[in-house]
Amino acid sequence: MSDTTSSLRTFARWSLSGAMVFAGLTHLFWGRKEFQAQVPDWTTRGTGFDKDDVVIVSGVLEVMLGASLVVLPGSRRTLGNCLAAFFVGIFPGNVEQYLKKRDGFGLDTDRKRFLRLFFQPVLVAVALWSTRDGRR
Template sequence: MLISNELSEPPTTAMRTVARLALSGVLVLAGLSHLLWAREDFQAQVPRSIPLVPDGVVMASGGVEIMLGADLAVLTRDRVKIGRIIAAFFIAVFPGNIAQYRNTRDAFALNTDRRRFILLLFQPALIAWALWSTALPTPNS
C-alpha cells in the first residue's frame, strides 16, 4: 500500500516510513551521545590525520546527526534528497571507524580487533538503510 498526501509528497510505503522514522531516532540519539555522554569515546574514532581538534569534530558531527535526524522526520517531501545526504554522511565518517580499527583504539566496548572489525560491517548497512527508507518505492515494493 502506498502512502502519499496532496501536498506533492513523494509516495512511500508503511514499511519504509517506519524504517525512516527509526533511522531518524537513531541519528538524533547518536548525535546527542556525541554531545553529552560519549564525547570521549567518539574522539577515539577521529583520525589523527585530520588537522582539527577531535572534540570539535565530535561535537560538529553530533550536531549534524541531530539535524539530519530531525530533517528526516519532518521534511518528508525532501526525504529522498535527505536520504542521499545521510548516506553521504555515513560514507564521510567511515574513515573514523577504519582509524579506530587500524589504530586499535578502544571505545564503546570495542576493545578487540574483532569487535572493531565487526563495526566496520555495519556502515554499509547504515548506508543501505538511509537509501532504502527514503527511496521512492518500485512497483514491486
C-alpha cells in the first residue's frame, strides 16, 4: 500500500472517529430531542425502552466505537466491521424519518430527508475502507 493511501486511510479513520464521538455526545446532551425523530416507532414496542432511551444507547455506542477506532489500533478491522454494522443497523431510522416526514437536524424537507438516505452507504464504505491495511 502506498504512503498516500495509508495516509488517506488514517485521515478517514481519525475523521470518522471524531465525527462518531461528536455525534455520540450530541445524542447524549444537546441533540437528544432531535435524534428522537430518527428512532423508528417499532423499536419501542415490547422493549421497555422509549425513544429517549434508544437515543442514549446509540449515543453511548457511537462514543465507544468512535474512540475505539483510535485507541485500539490492533482491533481496527473488527471495529470497522462493527461500525459498518452499526451504520446498517441505524439505517431504518433514516428511512422512517423520510417516510414519516419527521424533521430533525435541518432535514426539514422530503428532498433533504431522501438525499440523507444515500449518505449511509458512504459511511459504511468509509468505515470498512479506513480500517483495512490494503492486504487481504
